Amino acid sequence: MAGKSVRRKIERSVAITRAYLRIERIQKLEKISRIYLRELADMVGCDGCAIILINTDKAKILAERGFTKTFKKLEFNTDVPAIEHVVNTKQAIFTGDIQSNPTADYIPHGCPINSLICTPIMVNDEVRGIIHLDSPKKNAFNKKDMEFTELLSKEISTAFRQSFQYSQARHVLARDALTGCFSRRQFDADIVADITSAKKHKEQLSILLVDIDWFKNYNDFHGQPKGDKLLKKVADVIASNIRAYHKIYRYGGEEFAILMADANQDNALCAARRLQETIEQEQFRGEKKSQPNGKITVSIGVATFPSDAVxxxxxxxxxxxxxYRAKESGRNQVCVYIKKK
Structure with a gap:
C-alpha cells in the first residue's frame, strides 16, 4: 500500500510538471486551461470537470469535459450558488453526498450530481477562477483527489497571474499613452487583419489619414505641454465623430489614422468631410494667436480597398x-486618392 501511495504521489507531481512545461510559453488562458484540465481529468476520475474564469459578475468556461452536458452553458452569472459560495468565502466545496447536506442548494434542482469539488483559483487574494469536478456517484472523490485539485489550483493561479500581466502589457502597447488612441504598432497589426477580413467577406475598407495643419506653429508658439493638450483634444473630437466600430490610431506626431471597416469611398469621404468641418468649427485655446488662419484645422487623405490598392x-x-494633395492644395480639406492614368 505504501509503495502504491508513493507511486501515486509521484504520478501527480509528474502531471503538474508536465503541464507546467507545456504552458511555460503560452499566454492564452484557454490554451493553458485545456492543458491543465487534461492532466486533471487523467489523474482524477470524474464525469464532469471544468476550469472557470471569474470576471466581476461573469463566469466563463475556459476548458471543460462533460460539464456542459449537465449545465448547458459556457458563460453565466456568478450568482450560481456553488460559484457564489466559493467567490464569497474563498473556500473550497468538497462533498461525496451532496443531496444529504446543505450543499444540495449549490446545484440546480434535478441535477444528477452527488460528488462535488469546487476549488478557488486565487490571484492577489481574489477568486479569479474555479476548478470544478463532479460525478453522479457518491463518494467518487477522496482526500487525495481534493489535495491534488488544490495543488493544481495554485499552479493555475500562477499561470492566470502571468496571463493577466501579459494582457495588461499588450493593452499598454496597443494604446498611445498621450491621446488614448490605438498605437502605430496596433495599426500595423489591425490593417493586415482588416484587409484579410475584407477579402474574405468581399467587403470594402477605407483608411483616413488625418494631419493637424500647422501644428508646429502651435507647438512652437505655446510650448509642448499645450501642444500635447491640443493633440489630446483633437483625438477626442475625432473619437466622438466616428462610428463605434471604426478605429482611431496615433499614426505619428500630429497625424492620426482611422480604419473604417466595410466603408466604401463615398462613405469614407462623407465621414472625412464631416470630421474636417467639425474640427474647423471647434474652439481650441490659443488658436487665434498661433495659427496662420486663426483656426485649428485638419487635412485628410482617403483611400479605399480594393479599388485603390489591395x-x-x-x-x-x-x-x-x-x-499630401490635400495639404499642397491649401490645407483644411479632404482629398481622395486618384490613380495615375
Missing part, C-alpha cells in the same frame, strides 16, 4: 498621397 503598403501609400 496590399497594406500600397493602401497606406495611397492615403498618404491623398493627404
Amino acid at each position: 496590399k497594406k503598403g500600397k493602401l497606406i501609400e495611397a492615403a498618404d498621397l491623398a493627404l
Whole structure:
C-alpha cells in the first residue's frame, strides 16, 4: 500500500510538471486551461470537470469535459450558488453526498450530481477562477483527489497571474499613452487583419489619414505641454465623430489614422468631410494667436480597398498621397486618392 501511495504521489507531481512545461510559453488562458484540465481529468476520475474564469459578475468556461452536458452553458452569472459560495468565502466545496447536506442548494434542482469539488483559483487574494469536478456517484472523490485539485489550483493561479500581466502589457502597447488612441504598432497589426477580413467577406475598407495643419506653429508658439493638450483634444473630437466600430490610431506626431471597416469611398469621404468641418468649427485655446488662419484645422487623405490598392503598403501609400494633395492644395480639406492614368 505504501509503495502504491508513493507511486501515486509521484504520478501527480509528474502531471503538474508536465503541464507546467507545456504552458511555460503560452499566454492564452484557454490554451493553458485545456492543458491543465487534461492532466486533471487523467489523474482524477470524474464525469464532469471544468476550469472557470471569474470576471466581476461573469463566469466563463475556459476548458471543460462533460460539464456542459449537465449545465448547458459556457458563460453565466456568478450568482450560481456553488460559484457564489466559493467567490464569497474563498473556500473550497468538497462533498461525496451532496443531496444529504446543505450543499444540495449549490446545484440546480434535478441535477444528477452527488460528488462535488469546487476549488478557488486565487490571484492577489481574489477568486479569479474555479476548478470544478463532479460525478453522479457518491463518494467518487477522496482526500487525495481534493489535495491534488488544490495543488493544481495554485499552479493555475500562477499561470492566470502571468496571463493577466501579459494582457495588461499588450493593452499598454496597443494604446498611445498621450491621446488614448490605438498605437502605430496596433495599426500595423489591425490593417493586415482588416484587409484579410475584407477579402474574405468581399467587403470594402477605407483608411483616413488625418494631419493637424500647422501644428508646429502651435507647438512652437505655446510650448509642448499645450501642444500635447491640443493633440489630446483633437483625438477626442475625432473619437466622438466616428462610428463605434471604426478605429482611431496615433499614426505619428500630429497625424492620426482611422480604419473604417466595410466603408466604401463615398462613405469614407462623407465621414472625412464631416470630421474636417467639425474640427474647423471647434474652439481650441490659443488658436487665434498661433495659427496662420486663426483656426485649428485638419487635412485628410482617403483611400479605399480594393479599388485603390489591395496590399497594406500600397493602401497606406495611397492615403498618404491623398493627404499630401490635400495639404499642397491649401490645407483644411479632404482629398481622395486618384490613380495615375
